[in-house]
Amino acid sequence: MSLRISAAIERWPVAGQFIIARGAKTYVDVLVVAVSDGSHVGLGEGTAIYYRGETAENCLAQVETILPVLEPLDTDEARKQVQFLLPAGAARNALDCALWDLAAKAAGQPVWRLAGLLAQPRPLTTAFTISLGDAAVMEADAAKAAAQGFSLLKLKLTGEGDYARVAAVKSGAPEARLIVDANESWGHLDIAAEAASLATLGVEMIEQPVPAGQDSLLAGVRSPLPVVADESCHSAADVARLAPYYDGINIKLDKAGGLTEALKLAEAAEAAGMKIMVGCMLSTSLGIAPAFCVAQGADWVDLDGPALLAEDRPDGFVFADGMVSADK
Incomplete structure (x- = not known):
C-alpha cells in the first residue's frame, strides 16, 4: 500500500x-x-x-x-x-x-480507542484565555467570558502590574477559577512572593514563570501554588530535567510533535508524579481533536483555541457552559 x-x-x-x-x-x-x-x-x-x-x-x-x-x-x-x-x-x-x-x-x-483510552472521551471543563491588556479591559473580558459560561479563566501576564490585572479579573468574574500564564516574564521577580500574592486572589496555578532554559531559577523556590512548565517542556525526554523545578507540565501537541509523542509525555509525567495540563495553540477544532484524547486524564485543560477564532470548521467541538465537547 x-x-x-x-x-x-x-x-x-x-x-x-x-x-x-x-x-x-x-x-x-x-x-x-x-x-x-x-x-x-x-x-x-x-x-x-x-x-x-x-x-x-x-x-x-x-x-x-x-x-x-x-x-x-x-x-x-x-x-x-x-x-x-x-x-x-x-x-x-x-x-x-x-x-x-x-x-x-x-x-x-475512533482515534481515542487506538490511543489506548478505555472509554469514550467525556466533555471537559476548559480554560478560556483572557488576553493581556489593561486591568479594566481584562476585567471586562473576564465578565464577558463568565457570562458565556466559562468557569475557568487563564490570564496572560507580563511581569509588571500582574496583581492589579488578576484582581480586576477576579472582580469581573468573582466565581471563576483562575490560572495564570506568565509567559516566561517573571525571571527578574521574587517568584515565591508573586505566587503568594496571587494565591490570595484565588489563583490555583502558575504557568512558565521563568524563561525556557533558565529553569534553575526555580531551584529552592517555595511556591504556594503549583508551577507548570510550558515553553520549557516539549517531549518526554524533558521530564526528568524539569521534575526538580516544576510541579507539572503543559502538553501541547504542536510542541511535542504529535499525538504519538504527547502520549509518551503524559506517561512520563505521570511516572514522575507531575501534574498534567493539556493546552493548545490558536487552532481550529481539527487541531485540538487529538489533544482532547490526551486531556481526558489532565489536571487542567486549556483547549480553547477554536473558541478564540472568529469561526471554526463545520461540525467542530462544542463550547458551552465552560465545557468543550465532541458531542454535536
Whole structure:
C-alpha cells in the first residue's frame, strides 16, 4: 500500500485580538495535512511554534521535503518514520495526527480507542484565555467570558502590574477559577512572593514563570501554588530535567510533535508524579481533536483555541457552559 500526502496553509481570523507578553495576533495560519491510502483520508493540523522560529511556510516545506520517503510506505510505518524524519514541532504534529486519523478510519475505530483510552472521551471543563491588556479591559473580558459560561479563566501576564490585572479579573468574574500564564516574564521577580500574592486572589496555578532554559531559577523556590512548565517542556525526554523545578507540565501537541509523542509525555509525567495540563495553540477544532484524547486524564485543560477564532470548521467541538465537547 502506498500513500498520497498533501499539505496546505490555511488562514483563520481571530475573534478580536489574542494578546500575550510577546505580541498580538489577529489571525492564525495553520498547516493542514491530508493523507490518503486510496480508500480513506486522514487529516491533521499544526500551528507553528513561533517562539522556536517556526512559521507555517517552513513547516509546509518540512512536510514537502519528506514526502518522497513517506508515500511508498504503509500508514504505520510512515508514522514511525515521521518521528525520526522531522523534529518535534507543528509539521510533525500535522503529519502524525493525519496518520493517526487515517489509521483509525481504516480500522473503523475512533482515534481515542487506538490511543489506548478505555472509554469514550467525556466533555471537559476548559480554560478560556483572557488576553493581556489593561486591568479594566481584562476585567471586562473576564465578565464577558463568565457570562458565556466559562468557569475557568487563564490570564496572560507580563511581569509588571500582574496583581492589579488578576484582581480586576477576579472582580469581573468573582466565581471563576483562575490560572495564570506568565509567559516566561517573571525571571527578574521574587517568584515565591508573586505566587503568594496571587494565591490570595484565588489563583490555583502558575504557568512558565521563568524563561525556557533558565529553569534553575526555580531551584529552592517555595511556591504556594503549583508551577507548570510550558515553553520549557516539549517531549518526554524533558521530564526528568524539569521534575526538580516544576510541579507539572503543559502538553501541547504542536510542541511535542504529535499525538504519538504527547502520549509518551503524559506517561512520563505521570511516572514522575507531575501534574498534567493539556493546552493548545490558536487552532481550529481539527487541531485540538487529538489533544482532547490526551486531556481526558489532565489536571487542567486549556483547549480553547477554536473558541478564540472568529469561526471554526463545520461540525467542530462544542463550547458551552465552560465545557468543550465532541458531542454535536
